[in-house]
Amino acid sequence: MLRKIRRLLIPLLGLWLAACSQTQETTLANGLRIIVKEDHRSPVVVSQIWYRVGSQDEPERSTGISHVLEHMMFKGTAQHGPNEFSRIIAENGGRENAFTSYDYTAYFQQLEKSRLPVSFELEADRMQNLTLADEEFRREIKVVMEERRWRTDDQPEAVVQEKFMTTAYQAHPYRHPVIGWMTDLESMTSKQLRDWYGRWYTPSDAILVVVGDVAPKEVIEQARKYFGPVPARAVERAREVVEPEQKSERRVRVAVPAEVPYVLMGYHVPVHTSVGHGGNVAEWEPYALSVLTGILDGGQAARFERELVREKKLAVAVDIDYSAVARSPGMLMIDATPANGHSVAELERAIRAQIERIKQEPATAEELKRVKAQVVASNVFSRDSVFYQAMQIGRLAAVGLDWRMLDGYADKLKAVTAEQVQTVARKYLVDTNLTVAVLDPLPMAKGQRRMPRPQGGGDVR
Amino acid sequence: MFARTLVFLGLLFISVAASAGPKIHHWTLENGARIYFVEAHELPMLQIRAVFDAGSSRDPAGKAGLARLTSSMLDEGTGNLGADDIAGQFEGLGAEFGAGADRDMATVDLRSLSDAALLDPALDLFAKILAAPSFPAASLERQREQVLVALQKDMQSPGAVADKTFYRELYGDHPYAHDPLGDMTSVKAITREDLLAHYRSYYVGANAWLVIVGDASKRQARKIAERTMGQLPAGRAALPIPLVRTLYAPLQKQVAFPAATQTHILLGQTGMRRGDPDYFPLYVGNYILGGGGLVSRLSTEVREKQGLSYSVYSYFLPLRKAGPMIVGLQTKNTQRDQALNVVRKVISDFVAKGPTEKELNAAKKHITGGFPLRLDSNAKIAENLAVIAFYDLPLTYLDDFIPRVEAVTVEQIRKAFWQRVHPNQMVTVVVGGSR
Numbered sequence: 001m002l003r004k005i006r007r008l009l010i011p012l013l014g015l016w017l018a019a020c021s022q023t024q025e026t027t028l029a030n031g032l033r034i035i036v037k038e039d040h041r042s043p044v045v046v047s048q049i050w051y052r053v054g055s056q057d058e059p060e061r062s063t064g065i066s067h068v069l070e071h072m073m074f075k076g077t078a079q080h081g082p083n084e085f086s087r088i089i090a091e092n093g094g095r096e097n098a099f100t101s102y103d104y105t106a107y108f109q110q111l112e113k114s115r116l117p118v119s120f121e122l123e124a125d126r127m128q129n130l131t132l133a134d135e136e137f138r139r140e141i142k143v144v145m146e147e148r149r150w151r152t153d154d155q156p157e158a159v160v161q162e163k164f165m166t167t168a169y170q171a172h173p174y175r176h177p178v179i180g181w182m183t184d185l186e187s188m189t190s191k192q193l194r195d196w197y198g199r200w201y202t203p204s205d206a207i208l209v210v211v212g213d214v215a216p217k218e219v220i221e222q223a224r225k226y227f228g229p230v231p232a233r234a235v236e237r238a239r240e241v242v243e244p245e246q247k248s249e250r251r252v253r254v255a256v257p258a259e260v261p262y263v264l265m266g267y268h269v270p271v272h273t274s275v276g277h278g279g280n281v282a283e284w285e286p287y288a289l290s291v292l293t294g295i296l297d298g299g300q301a302a303r304f305e306r307e308l309v310r311e312k313k314l315a316v317a318v319d320i321d322y323s324a325v326a327r328s329p330g331m332l333m334i335d336a337t338p339a340n341g342h343s344v345a346e347l348e349r350a351i352r353a354q355i356e357r358i359k360q361e362p363a364t365a366e367e368l369k370r371v372k373a374q375v376v377a378s379n380v381f382s383r384d385s386v387f388y389q390a391m392q393i394g395r396l397a398a399v400g401l402d403w404r405m406l407d408g409y410a411d412k413l414k415a416v417t418a419e420q421v422q423t424v425a426r427k428y429l430v431d432t433n434l435t436v437a438v439l440d441p442l443p444m445a446k447g448q449r450r451m452p453r454p455q456g457g458g459d460v461r
Numbered sequence: 462m463f464a465r466t467l468v469f470l471g472l473l474f475i476s477v478a479a480s481a482g483p484k485i486h487h488w489t490l491e492n493g494a495r496i497y498f499v500e501a502h503e504l505p506m507l508q509i510r511a512v513f514d515a516g517s518s519r520d521p522a523g524k525a526g527l528a529r530l531t532s533s534m535l536d537e538g539t540g541n542l543g544a545d546d547i548a549g550q551f552e553g554l555g556a557e558f559g560a561g562a563d564r565d566m567a568t569v570d571l572r573s574l575s576d577a578a579l580l581d582p583a584l585d586l587f588a589k590i591l592a593a594p595s596f597p598a599a600s601l602e603r604q605r606e607q608v609l610v611a612l613q614k615d616m617q618s619p620g621a622v623a624d625k626t627f628y629r630e631l632y633g634d635h636p637y638a639h640d641p642l643g644d645m646t647s648v649k650a651i652t653r654e655d656l657l658a659h660y661r662s663y664y665v666g667a668n669a670w671l672v673i674v675g676d677a678s679k680r681q682a683r684k685i686a687e688r689t690m691g692q693l694p695a696g697r698a699a700l701p702i703p704l705v706r707t708l709y710a711p712l713q714k715q716v717a718f719p720a721a722t723q724t725h726i727l728l729g730q731t732g733m734r735r736g737d738p739d740y741f742p743l744y745v746g747n748y749i750l751g752g753g754g755l756v757s758r759l760s761t762e763v764r765e766k767q768g769l770s771y772s773v774y775s776y777f778l779p780l781r782k783a784g785p786m787i788v789g790l791q792t793k794n795t796q797r798d799q800a801l802n803v804v805r806k807v808i809s810d811f812v813a814k815g816p817t818e819k820e821l822n823a824a825k826k827h828i829t830g831g832f833p834l835r836l837d838s839n840a841k842i843a844e845n846l847a848v849i850a851f852y853d854l855p856l857t858y859l860d861d862f863i864p865r866v867e868a869v870t871v872e873q874i875r876k877a878f879w880q881r882v883h884p885n886q887m888v889t890v891v892v893g894g895s896r
Contacts, residue, residue: 093830142768300548377555
C-alpha cells in the first residue's frame with residue numbers, strides 16, 4: 001500500500017475511533033480468531049478475512065507475490081471454478097473485493113445480513129482448496145502487470161513514491177513496492193505461488209471480522225461450521241528485519257516526463273507496535289505523532305493550509321500521512337506541490353521551517369482544542385460506515401494489536417499535551433532521519449501538446 | 462491498498478435504489494427551496510447537503526470552470542470572516558464543510574455532531590456562507606493558480622486526457638462538453654464579477670434543494686431548513702440547458718502520449734437522462750454488459766479470458782439531459798488494437814442479441830439482493846436523497862426500485878439497447894504511447 005496522502009486529518013484519526021462495546025471475540029480450535037461487532041442500523045453485514053501476510057514478508061526476487069496470490073484467490077478451487085466466487089457473491093447481492101498491503105492481505109464481502117453463510121462457505125473453501133492452475137496464472141499475471149502500469153509506471157508521483165521508499169528503507173522490506181517490481185512479476189511462476197499459499201493461508205494465522213446486523217452467537221456458530229474443519233497449521237515467520245538507524249539525510253531525484261514538480265519528505269517514526277520491544281518508545285508517542293499531524297495538516301485551519309497554501313502561497317497542496325497501525329516502524333510523510341512561480345526547493349525550506357517551529361514553540365491551546373474536537377467528531381462519524389468499522393478492527397488485529405485499544409483511543413489522543421508533541425518532533429523529525437524525493441519534470445515528449453507553465457508572478461502575491 | 466479491482470464504478474452512477482426505503486419528509490419553503498428530510502437518531506450526528514442547479518453546464522461561453530471555482534470559493538469569506546476564521550470555526554466544532562460542482566449540480570455539505578452546542582454555531586456559519594459569500598479578490602487569484610496547477614497535473618495523466626477528450630468530442634458545443642475544472646484559457650478569464658453573477662443567478666431558492674439526514678426531529682429539521690435556506694432570495698429557476706445532439710457517424714480521436722506505457726481507451730455515445738423511460742432496462746442491461754464488476758461480459762472477455770486489462774467497465778451516467786454511455790479500459794500500448802476489437806465485439810453482440818434469461822436473473826438477484834447496501838449509512842441516504850431531489854424523481858423512487866428492476870424483461874433490454882446503443886456510431890478516444 002503506497003501510503004496515499006490524505007487531505008485531512010479526520011480520516012486518519014477516524015481510523016481509530018470506533019467504540020468497541022458490543023464487540024466479541026473468540027478463537028476456534030484451529031486457531032482462527034473471530035471478532036464480531038453488532039451494528040443494527042441497517043440489515044447488512046460485512047465479513048472480512050485477514051491473513052497476516054503482506055509484501056514485507058516477501059523475499060527478494062519474489063516481490064509482489066502476496067498481491068498476485070490475492071488475485072489468484074478468485075481463480076477457483078476444486079469445488080468452484082475460476083471466477084465463480086465472484087459470481088456467487090454477485091448473485092447474492094453482494095459486493096466483494098480484496099486488498100494487499102505491506103503488512104496483510106484481506107478479503108471482504110458486503111451483504112444483506114441473511115447471506116453471511118454464503119461468504120463463510122466460499123472463504124473457508126478458498127482458504128484450503130485453491131487450485132492455482134498454470135493457465136489461470138498465466139492470464140492473471142498479465143492483469144497484474146497492467147495494474148502496475150496503470151497505478152505506478154504511468155503516474156509520475158507514484159514513481160516518486162516508489163523511489164522514496166527504496167531510499168528511506170535500505171534493509172527493511174518496506175523498501176519494495178506492494179505490487180512488486182516488474183521484473184519479479186515477469187519471472188514469477190505458479191509453483192512459487194503454490195508455496196506461498198501453502199505457507200501463509202491457514203486458519204491458525206487468520207482473523208475473521210464480522211460487523212453488522214447480526215447476533216454474535218449465531219455468527220460464531222456459523223463460522224465454526226464452515227471454518228472449524230479447516231486443518232490447523234502454524235505459520236513460521238522469519239525474524240523481522242530491523243531498519244538500521246538512518247544517521248544522515250538522504251535525497252533522491254526522479255526525472256520523468258511530467259508537467260508539475262512534486263516533493264515527498266519523510267521521517268522514520270514509531271508506530272503502536274514499536275512500544276514495549278526493548279526500545280525507548282513510550283506508549284504515548286504514536287498518539288502524540290497523530291496529534292502533531294493534526295496540528296500541521298488536520299484540515300483547512302491547520303498550519304500547512306493556513307500558512308503555506310493561503311498565506312505564503314508557496315504550495316497548491318501540502319499533505320501529511322502518518323499511520324500508527326503497522327507491523328513495523330513506519331514513516332511520517334509530507335508531500336507537496338509548489339505553486340507556479342515557486343520552486344520545490346523553496347517549498348521544502350518552508351516545510352522544514354514548519355517542522356523546526358513545532359519543535360521550538362508549543363502548539364497553542366486553540367490548536368489542540370481544534371484537533372481534539374475533530375477527534376471527538378470523527379469518533380462518531382466513523383461509525384456511520386459498517387465497512388469502516390470492520391476495517392478498524394481488522395487492521396489492528398492483523399498487525400498484532402488488541403482491537404480493544406479502540407475503546408480508549410479517543411481519550412488517549414485527547415490526553416496528548418503540547419509538550420509531548422514537541423518531544424516527538426524533536427526526537428524524530430530531525431535531518432539525519434529525513435529522506436527527500438523530488439520529481440524533476442522532463443518535457444512530455446513530442447506529439448504531446450505541452451503548454452508553457454504559467455508564471456505565478458513572484459513571491460509576493 | 463492494492464485492491465483486486467476498482468470499486469468505484471456502478472456505485473457512483475446509479476446511486477439511487479430502494480424497496481423499504483427510508484421515510485422521506487418533504488416540504489417547500491416560501492422562497493421555493495425544496496426540502497427532503499430523513500430522521501435517523503442512531504448516531505448523534507447530522508448531515509446536510511444543499512444542492513443548486515449551478516453545475517458546470519451553467520458556465521458561460523469562454524468561462525469554463527466558473528461553477529467549480531464559485532463553489533470552492535464559498536468558504537473563503539463571509540461578512541467580516543475570512544478563510545482562516547471559517548475553517549477555524551468549523552473545525553473547532555469538529556464539523557466538516559465541503560463544496561463542489563459537477564456538470565449538473567453544485568453541492569454544499571455540512572456534517573456535524575448533533576449536540577446543540579456544536580451544531581448551532583456550525584449551522585449559523587453554514588447559513589452565512591450560503592447567504593453572503595464575499596468571494597475575496599485575493600483568494601480568487603490563489604484559487605485560480607491552484608486550478609491551473611490541477612489542469613497541468615491532468616496533462617501528465619493519460620486517463621485525465623482521455624476523459625476530457627471524450628466529453629469534448631461527444632458533446633461538441635453542448636455545455637456538457639467541457640471539463641468542470643475549465644481549461645487554461647477559460648480559467649484565466651474568470652473574474653470576481655463572474656463569480657458574483659453566477660452566485661446571484663443560481664444560488665437562489667427557486668433553484669435550490671436541501672437534504673437533511675440524521676439526529677433531528679421534524680420540528681428541528683424545519684428550523685434548520687429555514688435557517689440555512691429560508692434566507693436566500695427566491696430568484697428564478699435556471700433555464701433548461703440545451704438538448705444533446707446525436708452523432709450519426711463514428712468518430713475516432715487519437716492522442717499521442719509518448720510517455721505512457723499503457724493506452725487508455727474510451728468509447729461511447731450519448732446515453733440517457735435521469736427519469737428516462739428506458740432507465741431500468743438500460744441500467745439492468747448495463748450491469749450485464751459491463752457494470753457488474755468482475756462478472757460482467759466485458760470483464761469476462763477482456764480481463765478474465767485474455768488478461769488484457771486490469772479494469773474494464775461500462776456505465777450510463779444519467780444527467781439532466783442525456784449523459785454519456787461510456788466503455789473504458791487501459792492496456793499496454795502493443796495490445797491496444799486487440800483490446801479495442803474485443804470490446805467492440807462484446808458490445809455489438811450484446812446490442813444484437815441482448816442478454817440471456819440466465820444473465821438477467823443473475824443481474825436481478827444482484828441488484829435486488831444488495832439493495833440494503835445502498836442505504837446503510839446516513840452518508841449514502843443523503844446522496845440518494847440529493848439525486849431524488851435534484852432530478853425530481855418521485856418520493857417513492859426508492860420504494861419502487863426493486864419492483865421496477867424485477868419487472869425488466871430480456872426483450873425490454875434487447876429493445877432498449879438495439880434502439881439506443883449504436884456500436885457503429887460511437888466516439889472512440891485512444892490515448893497512449895507508441896507501440
